[in-house]
Structures are given as C-alpha cells and as structure tokens.
Amino acid sequence: MKTQALLLAVLTGVLAGPARAADTKLKACFIYVGPVGDIGWSYAHDEARKLTEKALPWLTTQIVEAVPEGQALPVIDRLVKGGCNVVFTTSFGFMDQTLExxxxxxxxxxxxxxxxxxxxNMATYMADFYQLYYLNGLMAGALTTSGKVGYVGAFPIPELKRHISAFALGVRAVNPKATVNVKWINAWVSPVKAREAAEALIAEGNDVLAFTEDTATVVQVAGRKKVPSFAHYSPMYRFAPDSVVSGQLVHWEKIYIDFLSKVHDGTYAPGxxxxVDYWWxxxxxxxxxxxxxxxPINPKYVEALKKAQLTVGGKQVSVYDRVQELLKDMSSSKPAFDPFxxxxQDRNGATRVPAGKVMTQQELNQMQWVAPGVVGPVADEPK
Structure with missing residues (x-):
C-alpha cells in the first residue's frame, strides 16, 4: 500500500523535490530594456539565454524585450501569471520594481x-567590466595623440561611473595629462544620439572613442572617421575591423547556467x-x-602598443606587455592587481580610497564619484 501511495503521489504531483523536478520544466523569464537586436546589452543577454536553454534540457524560457525602465512591474505580473518560476530583470533601472x-x-x-x-527571494548578479575598462584605458592612453579621449555614456549610474573611472585610470597610467571627455545621451539604445555624440567628440579633437550604448553606432562612426575605438558588450570588430582596437565582451551564460542549476537542485529557492550576489x-x-x-587586441594596433611605454615599479614597460601581464593576473584565481x-582621489581632490586599501564590491556597486581626468558634468557626484 505504501508503494502504491508513493506512486500515486508522484503521478499527481503531490510529491515535491528531485523526483518531481526531474520531470518538470523550469520556466525562466527575461525582461530586457532594449530590443534583442540592439547588438549590445540586451543582445548579449539573449544570446546567453539561448546558450543556457541549450545547455539545460529541463529549462524553458520566455522573453519580453524593449521594456522601459519604469514599466517593469506590469510585465512581471503578466509573466508570473504565465507560469514563470524565475524572473531575470536585466537593467539597473528595473531594481526597485523588481524588489516590489x-x-x-x-x-x-x-x-x-x-x-x-x-x-x-531576490538575488543580484553582475558580470562586470571594470577590469577590462582599465586595460582598454591603457591602450587608449597609448593611442591618443591629442591627449583627448571621447566617451559616449548612456546614464550616470554607479555602473558607468566605475567603468569610466577605471578607463580614465588606465588612460592616465600611460598618458598622465590626458582627459576622458564624456557626453551623456540619457538613453541605452539610441543610434541617433550616439552618432551625434560621437561625431561631436571627434569634432572637438577626441581621437579615440569608447562608449556605453547598446548599438554599434559609435564604432561605425569611428570607423568612417578612421579613429580608434573600443567595442562594448558584444562582438563589434566586424563593423570596423580597421579601427576597433579591443573592447569588452560578456558571457552571461556563465552566470545563468550556474544560477538556474542551483534553482533546479533546490540550492536557491525563495527564502x-x-x-546571493554574483560578482563575476x-x-x-x-x-x-x-x-x-x-x-583580445586587433593585430593592426599591436606594433603601436609595443612602442608605447609606461612606468611600472620604476621600470619602463610597453603598453602591450602591461596589458598582457595584467590580463593574465586578473584572470587568475587570486589577482594581485586591482585598478581601484x-x-x-576623485576628480575634485577628495580621498576616496586610502593607501593600501582596495574598493569593496559594495563600494563599487554604489560608486558616485569619478576619477581624475574625467571631464563633463556627472549627476549625483559628491562634492
């Protein structure tokens, strides 16, 4: 009788745990701030979703794209009613509505x-670029001849402030008098605003460009103007193979596969x-x-980066060798170097990180100040 009762429980779904999980699809839903075709942030998340679904046979997924940052809650309501067990909200501006x-x-x-x-029942996660921005800053500092590096920024949130600051620290490690000149476009996806900002920066004498905006517009503008640039979030080399020096690439699938596997086996659950906070x-x-x-580096720029020099520990080394050295170090299990x-000091002269200290993850996540060399207005900057 006990055997029959157990079998009945499994068949009717009364039994919880691994026996049921093995036969039940987990439904994960993703909310994107931009269209999946943006070639940047949302595109990268969706490519990772596809890889994750392919890797996990018990997973099914659903997406909602191009959701404005103030309108996430009704979308979440609809997804939960549709049977979503896990909801990923993939933009900083979704934070408060996700908590709600x-x-x-x-x-x-x-x-x-x-x-x-x-x-x-709410975790946080980030595949962060601040290390890469420092490395790209080193290369930008080596390649600028005007000493002016342009940056097209989406919104002045902590994420961008730490990325722009890490970039500026890298630029100035090579070229101490150089500036990183920021133009904010107040949009994640706006090819028109990105083009206008990139063209304006070049017209103002910036001869290297970096950016945070979710299309390939900036690298395309840079390519037409024969200005070195750095790709953002997704592979953009193909849009300007003669001018894309390097960039930042993301592998969100590393986090999604790990997180959802832990949900599936019960390690992660409400309560x-x-x-739980991924900082990968x-x-x-x-x-x-x-x-x-x-x-990692466009071969067209290797010779110039090998000729450029910076001082490290009292010795002159090539920028190329420094980038390779730090990339190896920061990819190791126990990195010795951290840009922060x-x-x-911040750009106003206030000490933000005392000697011998390294910024914590929490400090980086809530960073409002920007580093010396960053030029342009920055909202919510402490005085």
Missing amino acids: AAKKYPQVVFAHAAGFKRAP KLQD LLREGAVELGGQPGL TGPL
Whole structure:
C-alpha cells in the first residue's frame, strides 16, 4: 500500500523535490530594456539565454524585450501569471520594481542584474567590466595623440561611473595629462544620439572613442572617421575591423547556467536568496577582453602598443606587455592587481580610497564619484 501511495503521489504531483523536478520544466523569464537586436546589452543577454536553454534540457524560457525602465512591474505580473518560476530583470533601472515584485510574489525567484537591493527571494548578479575598462584605458592612453579621449555614456549610474573611472585610470597610467571627455545621451539604445555624440567628440579633437550604448553606432562612426575605438558588450570588430582596437565582451551564460542549476537542485529557492550576489569577473570567465571572441587586441594596433611605454615599479614597460601581464593576473584565481587600489582621489581632490586599501564590491556597486581626468558634468557626484 505504501508503494502504491508513493506512486500515486508522484503521478499527481503531490510529491515535491528531485523526483518531481526531474520531470518538470523550469520556466525562466527575461525582461530586457532594449530590443534583442540592439547588438549590445540586451543582445548579449539573449544570446546567453539561448546558450543556457541549450545547455539545460529541463529549462524553458520566455522573453519580453524593449521594456522601459519604469514599466517593469506590469510585465512581471503578466509573466508570473504565465507560469514563470524565475524572473531575470536585466537593467539597473528595473531594481526597485523588481524588489516590489519580489514582495508581491514571495514564491517566485527573482534575480536583478547590475543592482544592489536584495530580498529573501531576490538575488543580484553582475558580470562586470571594470577590469577590462582599465586595460582598454591603457591602450587608449597609448593611442591618443591629442591627449583627448571621447566617451559616449548612456546614464550616470554607479555602473558607468566605475567603468569610466577605471578607463580614465588606465588612460592616465600611460598618458598622465590626458582627459576622458564624456557626453551623456540619457538613453541605452539610441543610434541617433550616439552618432551625434560621437561625431561631436571627434569634432572637438577626441581621437579615440569608447562608449556605453547598446548599438554599434559609435564604432561605425569611428570607423568612417578612421579613429580608434573600443567595442562594448558584444562582438563589434566586424563593423570596423580597421579601427576597433579591443573592447569588452560578456558571457552571461556563465552566470545563468550556474544560477538556474542551483534553482533546479533546490540550492536557491525563495527564502534562500537574501545573500546571493554574483560578482563575476575575468577569473570566473564571465567577461573577456576583445572586439570579438579570441581576439583580445586587433593585430593592426599591436606594433603601436609595443612602442608605447609606461612606468611600472620604476621600470619602463610597453603598453602591450602591461596589458598582457595584467590580463593574465586578473584572470587568475587570486589577482594581485586591482585598478581601484588606493591611494585614489576623485576628480575634485577628495580621498576616496586610502593607501593600501582596495574598493569593496559594495563600494563599487554604489560608486558616485569619478576619477581624475574625467571631464563633463556627472549627476549625483559628491562634492
């Protein structure tokens, strides 16, 4: 009778745990701030979703793209009603509405990208680029002849402030008097604004460009003007193979596969997520240096980077060798170097990182100040 009762429980779905999980699809839903064809942030998340679904046979997924940052909650309502067990909200501006939804649906697992607020059923995650921005800054500092490097920025949120600051620290390690000149476009996806900002920066004498905007517009403008540039988030080398020096590539699938596998086996569940925060960098393989996979530095720029020099520990080394050395170090299990190691001041002269200290993840996630060399207005900058 016990055997018959157990079999009946399994068949009717009363039995919880691995026996049921093995036969039940886990449904994960993704909310994107941009269209999946943006070639940047949302495109990268969706490519990772596809890889994750392919890797996990028990997983099914659904997406909603181009959701404005103030309109996430009704989308979440619809997804939860549609049977989503896990909801990923993939933009900083979704943070507060994700937290609201987590309280509204305590049995659903939520994970928010790029934020810092969590709940018993809401985790946070980030594949962060600040190490790569420092390396790209070294290369930008070596390649600028005007001493003016342009940056097209989406929004002045902590993520961009740490990335622009890491970039500026790299630029100035090679070229101490150089500036990183920022134009904010207040949009994640706006080819028109990105083009206008890139063209204006070049007209103002900036002879190297970097950016945070989710299309390939900036590298295309740079390519037409024969200005070195750095790709962002996705492989963009193909859009300007003569001018894309390097860039930042992301592998969100590393996080998605790990996170969803833990949800599937019960390690992560509502009530267990308050302290779950992924902060994956080079050593975890969540990010990669380059304008396309497997190409950390465009061969067209190797000779110039080998000729450029900077001082490290009282010795002159080539920028190329320094980039390779730091890339190897920061990809190791215990990196010795971190761009945000003190003493560091902000651009207003205030000490932000004392000598011998390294910024914590929490400090980086909530960073409001910017580094010396960054030029242009920055909202919410402490005085």
